[in-house]
Amino acid sequence: MDKNTKIYIAGHIGMVGSAIKRNLESKGFTNFVSRSLEELDLLKENDVAKFFEEEKPEVVVLAAAKVGGIIANMTYRAQFIYENLMIQNHVIHQSYLHGVKKLLFLGSSCIYPRLADQPIHEDSLLTGLLETTNEPYAIAKIAGIKMCEAYHDQYGCNFISIMPTNLYGQNDNYDLEKSHVLPALIRKMFLGKYLMEGNWAAIRADLNKRPIEGVNGSFGDDVILQVLNKYGISETNKEVSITLWGTGSPMREFLHVDDMADSSVFLLLNYDAPDTTPSHVNAGCGEDQTIKELSEIVRKTVGYEGEIIWDSSKPDGTPRKLLDVSKLMSLGWKPSITLGEGIRRVVSVYKNE
Secondary structure (H helix, E strand, O other), X not given: OOOOXXXXXXXXXXXXXXXXXXXXXXXXXXOEEOOOOOOOOOOOHHHHHHHHHXXXXXXXXXXXXXXXXXXXXXXXXXXXXXXHHHHHHHHHHHHHHOOOOEEEEEOOHHHOOOOOOOOEOHHHOOOOOOOHHHHXXXXXXXXXXXXHHXXXXXXXXXXXXXXXXXXXXXXXXXXXXXXXXXXXXXXXHHHHHHHHHOOHHHHHXXXXXXXXXXXXXXXXXXXXXXXHHHOOEEEXXXXXXXXXXXXXXXXXXXXXXXXXXXXXXXXXXXXXXXXXXXXXXXXXXXXXXXXXXXXXXXXXXXXXXXXXXXXXXXXXXXXXXXXXXXXXXXXXXXXXXXXXXXXXXXXXXXXXX
């Protein structure tokens, strides 16, 4: 890739897509083509075909996807499998038809069996049953990997895939219904802290920026307390508590999105589609901790001093999910942002907003 290569990042305003664009820009790449959701609906095949015909990108990064945490995955199961399959099918197929030189498909660590050996090697794909809570999303992402491999096998396309662990960072989604665990923890801890302090100005500012079920800062105290309580942020007799799903025992690995972007660009520049399978590459930091340990890191960083309650009637999800990242590191890449430093960065940005 030279610095004038025409690059299309599908999902360029999302957390991952925007981070990849920033990383490419920092390395001197300048020729980007982009479309907003209003300008290009990736669910519409004809629109995607017209875009590729008009713009003819040379490199494609497929970061666009319907994503969410455990609540969203359980609630919108049909949408998760349908929309992700359609986005992948259209972008990957049109990339082949229009001679794209290289495509990077972004998947997810949820592609692996629920009880896969730890740490999870790329070879674990399709060796066991998936976690039921996110099975539709996982099946779509598996299809994306296999589509890239099939287009390489049949047509010689240089289509590669990267499977990141749990991500967090700039431009994350803090919607309490649809967000992943770390941004949800950060937001709940901040709202709990503000509630303990009686800082209603901060609560209202938070809701004005990110309304919950349509409730913003203009609503009355009772309505705000009701919606906060629905999402586990409660005040009883002036005592504040935060309720979190599950037991807190599952173990998770987290990678800052800037490290994820750097690993993605590294593969674009240094890794081509192999003739052997599995062709995809795991991306992570190689370390994990329990959700309970994670909640304590966030609690300390935010400064929340109230009670944390674990609702064991709610699902935990996969017991452990630590990726084997030896393949990526053997190619010459390693992460640079520790979890503690990454959370401090995110909390600082959230607080300043």
